[in-house]
Amino acid sequence: MTEPILPNARGPLSACLLAHLIHAPHELPRLPTVVGDVCRDEDTMLALYVAYELHYRGFAGVDECWEWEPSLIRERTRLERAFERSLRAAIVVDAVAPAEVTDQLRALTTGEGPSLSRWFAAHGSLGHMREFAVHRSAYQLKEADPHTWAIPRLRGRPKAALVEIQHGEYGDGHPELMHANLFANTMGALGLDPAYGAYLDRIPAVTLATVNVMSLFGLHRRWRGALVGHLALFEMSSVAPMKRYADTLRRLGVEEAAPFYDTHVEADGVHEQIALHDMAGALALDEPALAHDIVFGAKALARLEADFSAHLLRAWSAGRSSLLPC
Numbered sequence: 001m002t003e004p005i006l007p008n009a010r011g012p013l014s015a016c017l018l019a020h021l022i023h024a025p026h027e028l029p030r031l032p033t034v035v036g037d038v039c040r041d042e043d044t045m046l047a048l049y050v051a052y053e054l055h056y057r058g059f060a061g062v063d064e065c066w067e068w069e070p071s072l073i074r075e076r077t078r079l080e081r082a083f084e085r086s087l088r089a090a091i092v093v094d095a096v097a098p099a100e101v102t103d104q105l106r107a108l109t110t111g112e113g114p115s116l117s118r119w120f121a122a123h124g125s126l127g128h129m130r131e132f133a134v135h136r137s138a139y140q141l142k143e144a145d146p147h148t149w150a151i152p153r154l155r156g157r158p159k160a161a162l163v164e165i166q167h168g169e170y171g172d173g174h175p176e177l178m179h180a181n182l183f184a185n186t187m188g189a190l191g192l193d194p195a196y197g198a199y200l201d202r203i204p205a206v207t208l209a210t211v212n213v214m215s216l217f218g219l220h221r222r223w224r225g226a227l228v229g230h231l232a233l234f235e236m237s238s239v240a241p242m243k244r245y246a247d248t249l250r251r252l253g254v255e256e257a258a259p260f261y262d263t264h265v266e267a268d269g270v271h272e273q274i275a276l277h278d279m280a281g282a283l284a285l286d287e288p289a290l291a292h293d294i295v296f297g298a299k300a301l302a303r304l305e306a307d308f309s310a311h312l313l314r315a316w317s318a319g320r321s322s323l324l325p326c
Contacts, residue, residue: 003060004197007050011043017050017075021062028071034082039090039304042324044079045205045212049138051076052215056142057196080216087213091299096291101284102276104295105229109237112306114313117241120248123316129248129257130190131322132312133183134199139211140183140260141196144169146214147231153224156286161278162228165235168267182260189257202323206311210304217297225283225290226297232280233298235271238264 006022009015013032020028031047038044053059054067066072096104120128139146144166151162171177184194193199217227246261284291315322 002195003058003062004053004195004200006059006062007046007200009043010046011041013043014047014050017047021050021059021066025063025065025069026071028069028075031075031078034079037086037089038079038082039086039209039307040205042205044082045208048076048079048083048212049200049208051079052212052219053197055215055219056145059197083209083212083216087300087303091296091303093292093296093299096295098284098288098291101291101294102281105232105236105276105280105298108233108298108302111237112302113310115241116309116312117244119313121244124248124252126190126252126254128316129245129252129254130192133187133190133192134202134323135207135308135312137183137187137192137199138203138207139214141180141194143179143183146211146218147227149218150224150227150231153221154228154283156282158228158279158283158286161274161282162231164274165231165271165279168271177263179260179263182263186257186260189254199323202326204311204322204324206304206308210301210308213300213304217300223293223297225287225293226300228280228283228290229294229297229299230301232275232294233301235268235275238268239272242268 006018007014009018013034016029016031020026034041034044050059051072054062054064054072058064058067116132120132124132147162147169148166151159151166154162167173169179171179171181175181187194214227214230217223217230242261242264246258246265249255249258249261280294284294312322
């Protein structure tokens with residue numbers, strides 16, 4: 001397995017972290033202080049993404065022992081706290097009774113802001129689709145991995161439901177059908193580099209935030225409810241958009257790029273009910289104290305995806321790229 005290379009720094013925070021990671025593990029100094037809304041801050045989101053990637057594929061030339069270096073975990077925790085503050089400032093969840101969780105999740109399926117998939121259906125070009133795939137590669141090339149961290153943190157019916165969903169995400173035991181591999185095929189069909197992490201330097205903070213939130217929830221047992229809520233809404237709201245993306249690719253004459261989206265139309269049509277009732281709804285009833293977090297996780301997905309969609313549509317409406325410059 002080829003490891004991705006470290007990205008270029010985007011500010012003093014990521015520059016400091018990256019400069020230390022190329023050496024053997026050692027005591028990391030205190031990184032620059034993080035203030036304000038970090039969800040859109042390029043420096044902070046990249047540094048946090050890099051810190052999280054040490055738990056996934058790692059990076060070429062970076063000692064694997066950095067993953068649990070105490071001083072790095074200390075500094076990552078500081079970044080996470082700033083990220084959490086921004087999320088809590090942007091997302092309001094009123095008191096939630098366990099029995100109300102499924103209704104609240106259903107209400108969120110309409111999404112926030114403009115529909116990116118509807119825009120693609122009406123206006124999307126091959127260039128837009130290629131940019132979209134570059135953005136999504138930050139997650140889709142490791143699709144399902146962040147949510148899998150919830151498996152050992154659940155029990156009973158919610159755990160069984162999550163395993164059933166994840167089994168499908170990983171191709172039902174067939175490597176060629178793993179969703180991450182199907183997405184790599186999509187990138188290849190679009191003339192893009194399907195290598196993991198190949199476009200990290202082009203992917204902006206607004207996109208990295210959508211991935212970082214999954215890692216935040218996945219790496220902390222205390223956020224298991226939020227991770228379940230995030231996945232539940234993910235499954236519940238993907239069928240129609242995925243069909244539009246597949247239809248757009250066929251309209252553009254790139255049939256070979258569509259199977260990834262076709263698979264989600266079929267799989268998520270089944271997964272959405274499992275995710276809603278057997279996973280999220282059952283978890284709320286089994287652990288009532290997590291009801292609030294389940295809804296919070298779903299709202300975090302909705303909010304960050306709305307920000308992501310708005311970023312792309314603003315850029316494209318202005319006739320410019322939504323990616324960072326080369």
